[in-house]
Amino acid sequence: MTWNLKIGEIKETYLTEQQIWQIFNTFFSPKSKNTMTYKFGLIKSLIENLYNVNENLELNYYQLFESFTKIYWNLVVHHQLRQSNSSSMNSGIEKVLVNFQKEREIPNDFRFDKLPYALQLELVQQVKKVGKKYVIGALYGDSRGVIYEFDLKKEYMKMNEPVYKFMLKYQKVLTYLTNYHLALFLEKYNRAENTVQMLMKVENVSKRSSLDLFYNMLISFGQKTCFYCGKTLDGRTIAHVDHFIPWSFVQTDQLWNLVLACRSCNVSKRDRIAKEIFLDSLIERNEQLASSKEAIIMKEFKFYQSEKLQNLYYYSIVNGFEHQWSPNK
Ligand SMILES: [Zn+2]
Incomplete structure (x- = not known):
């Protein structure tokens, strides 16, 4: 025992x-x-x-x-x-x-x-x-x-x-x-x-009932356009909170892995990962977020390092996730 x-x-x-x-x-x-x-x-x-x-x-x-x-x-x-x-x-x-x-x-x-x-x-x-x-x-x-x-x-x-x-x-x-x-x-x-x-x-037991909390954080930080295609987002119904590395892989909601996307990008991306160029943009976005002095955002970034996100991207590919997706323009 x-x-x-x-x-x-x-x-x-x-x-x-x-x-x-x-x-x-x-x-x-x-x-x-x-x-x-x-x-x-x-x-x-x-x-x-x-x-x-x-x-x-x-x-x-x-x-x-x-x-x-x-x-x-x-x-x-x-x-x-x-x-x-x-x-x-x-x-x-x-x-x-x-x-x-x-x-x-x-x-x-x-x-x-x-x-x-x-x-x-x-x-x-x-x-x-x-x-x-x-x-x-x-x-x-x-x-x-x-x-x-x-x-x-x-x-x-x-x-x-x-x-x-x-x-x-x-x-x-x-x-x-x-x-x-x-x-x-x-x-x-x-x-x-x-x-x-x-x-x-x-x-689904780890899943949240809503990602509104993260929507509010990203909006308050000034994200107003779709992370992938750049379309202007106005209103919660149009903006989707997207797991950059799919939820089915990470099984957790980390602000540093979440972006706002328009409905059509979110639906078309589904359970895939985006092209590497978007990884670079996300690392850049996260650098800005990580410098925030707001307590709620600081908590989300407490253990973040860009290497972790890069590793996660790499490991998702090793685990069979496609990395070909990019938005239709
Ligand atoms: Zn879009």
Whole structure:
């Protein structure tokens, strides 16, 4: 049992890709006993935060548990899915979420991002407290101590470099694997849903209900034309918030990966990445945004570096995304 570990050091710093695959394969195999879904939720949260590490590959727990809370709020409250294999017992995280919802009388149809920001903050702190206790050590043990190291007295974990690089490179397939196994587990312990329906819920569990927040930030920063074709944008109905690197790959909303596009560019681009010339424009745009003194924008750019965006672009191509799209003029 490792769930109650207080400190875990990285066991091995030299690992081949084959060795890392073995660790993930064991993790997803039926041999790995899961009494609840925590480990899947934590892997999903790690993937979402691959671009939020600092130069020492440290990831702070607030960031990590913000993703974790969002995922579990949407699973437990929004979709009302049981997370444990026991019908008589709720997991610690479920208790926190359900109590929070009841005390504040929040309706089930609220997705996490619809909660007022102050409530999100409060809830993340509560989930973090339980998550630090039960989740961090468990995945550490299951992965034989190679994914990250941690010390619960500190407020961050540190990723193991070869595993970090591996996760960047294979993030798409790892996302699929995690979603699939999470859906299988949930299907087993929640009635009346088949795997396909469950998988759709799981795949969208990280998605926000709206990108209006980012629309407002980009508009307030003065973007008035389509990032791709230059057409003037007037009004929210005409402007779409576009994930420059498609959402299906990044699975997260980062301001530095978001642009405003006209409807026709957004629809025509779909799930593809744009030509490299647009990457250059986005790096330039981000340099300007990063110099903003507005707190909300500074928060979004806290871990941004242009190299991260370049890597993301590169890794999306490695993961099979086309990079040929450019607007019809
Ligand atoms: Zn356009």
